Amino acid sequence: MNQSYAQPAGEDRRIPVTVLSGYLGSGKTTLLNHVLNNRTGLRVAVIVNDMSEVNIDADLIRGGGGLSRIDEKLVEMSNGCICCTLREDLLTEVERLAEEGRFDYILIESTGIGEPVPVAQTFSYVDEENGIDLTQLTRLDTMVTVVNAAEFWTDYQSREKLRDRGQEVEAEDERSIVDLLVEQVEFCDVLILNKCDLVEPAELDRLEQVLRSLQPTATFIRSINGQVDAAEILNTGKFDFERASVSAGWIQELEREEHAPETEEYGIHSFVYKRKVPFHPERFGRWLARWPEAVVRSKGIVWMAFDNRKAYSFSQAGRSKEFTSAGMWVSALTPEEREFYFGEGESLENSPDWDDRWGDRVTKLVLIGIGMDREAIERSLDAALLTDAELEQDWQTFPNPFKPVRA
Template identity: 65%
Template sequence: MGNLSILDNTKSQTKIPVTVLSGYLGAGKTTIMNHVLNNRDGLKVAVIVNDLSEVNIDADLIQGGGGLSRTDEKLIEMSNGCICCTLREDLLREVEKLAMEKRFDYILIESTGVSEPVPVAQTFTYLDEEQGIDLSRLCNLDCMVTVVDAYSFWHDYSSGESLLERSQAASEDDTRSVVDLLIDQIEFCDVLILNKCDLVAEEDLEELEGVLRALQPRAKLIRTTNGRIDPKEILHTSLFDFEEASRSAGWIKEMEAPAHTPETEEYGISSFVYERVRPFHPQRLMEWMENWPEEVVRAKGIVWLATRDTMAQNLSQAGPSIQFGPAGYWVAALPLAERAVILQEEKELADKWDDVYGDRTNKLVFIGIELDTKKLIRSLDDCLLSDAELALDWSKLEDDFPSAG
């Protein structure tokens, strides 16, 4: 009866459901895909496998895995590019064709290991005006899945390598670091599959799970070995919601949460928000960042540099990757008329408005393992302008940060 109910449900749907598997190279996406295809309760499935190289090895492995019927089902290989960028138009057209055939119950997509999930999700969520294709009329993006390699995660996280250095970049212009890609994949998903758990000690697994939950508190976290997962965990889940997924990262949840006293959580993983209405001295902050605390796994937020009084700066850290640059104008730096309109529309901003500095503030989220929160806060406070420095001309302070705004 269980098999019949799944099939009946799919036939009553007007839109074909789609599940997308993301995850860094070697995490086990293909193994999971083959396991699902061999245990899918009779669903007629179309599979799209994306590979950066000219030879689509993963597609060969799936075709040879015995999970697809060569007569009733379809395997589409998308090679020599990435569906989140260079092959995005191809993905639009292929999915549209599959949906129009009306002979499949489900579409499963395995993205390349260097694919970012957000652009792929956008492909299914919004009208592509250039191509004139609106996949949201034909498909229902059901579940975004990210596969994490429990054995290799910390090695990749701390490697400091770029995708170019590993010869894994989507193009010659792809300057992403390995850790930034890992974090992007983790912070935007509905289900996190922690694979290869048999290769990691229980204590280390529990710590890694704690970190993943801190990075992505919304996603359902599932442990697997050799990719063995119940297909119901990632098929017909109705879990995907673009707005929710876009705001599901742990740092966003922490940033939006009411002020609270930081507490050490299970396995020593904790987080806190650092917020001060006083600018940073650029050189002292630079020195602090050059000696970044190893226990901080993830940091994200807005920085107010004394030398950049009109422009807020964005700080984003994951492992050895630290990005810093302009985030936009402070509302307080805008012309009076424009400022008045914004304050009228955004009550929360108006309520927090400082009589002297307006909306200028430092607000940073820190997530880490065995954080000494009080020590970190003291060290950051030491980077702020002193009372004596507040009275000086801030523009004359030395500023070696890039992209001055």
């Protein structure tokens, strides 16, 4: 799909859009029905996305009595996901609804296995291939994620992939349940913690604090049966793509000068592990196998001794771990490559991670957890680094059972 980014000009007459995301069973449809029955005179078009051939959620919305059959509309998008396989269909449907000129608002309920980022991107670029420019017709107002308070920890600690539950988008869909949950939590403006009546108050407080550590910038709302004031998710003006892209807790921790204080009552805190020494592949592999249970989320860049040219990205959520190439270290590039990527005269030596021997090579891992023993975790990670003697050896001779794979 050819695309170019654009900013709308002139008076803003665009139709605002709210997108509801959340894993299956979180209560998105119940929330949507409640909002439709408690809005203040807005003429609304609703798009409901369902992976199955029969759009059950659309039937529930249709029977919920919240939409006028005369001047409002319900659009069903079935048998696919609007974040990938039905993305062009979403573009077309939203354009058509906007150009009808008879709606004040568009509400979109994404499928439970949909990722919010691609949906948000749909409203941020010009689709040159199909000649559709939603940036001139609509304004993405609010990204909402609904979390099932009663089932969150069960799903978060699961080792299952979507295909294990028969929920995959396509045969090649290798996403884990926990990775999807994290995607949905870390990219939103409003997080609705639903089904709160099914969780003890103390446990609910603890869960909310953990979610706030994963997503510290969103507005948090607790609900029972999706009963939320419509004004909390309609015409909020909260969404900003750039801000949302850096709203995740691990990014906030990396960028802040002072680390966030520990939430004393629940022992929830985070820290950045930073070292200018590479990991020994075998010892780091053993460390990953003995993962500290107190760590619920970790993400960052890793320097591995088996490859001194590439940086590696590490991401962990619950029991899911992903280790993949993140591109070349700048100091491994030729002068010509540096000029191509960074421009002439760019001084990389001013980077805080730069030194004369290793350049920009560094490990920076954010760890977020409950009751973490920071000193013990740092000691165990330090033990996996190359020793001073090993730094002077040929790193390629070290035992290396490590391969960049999903775990």
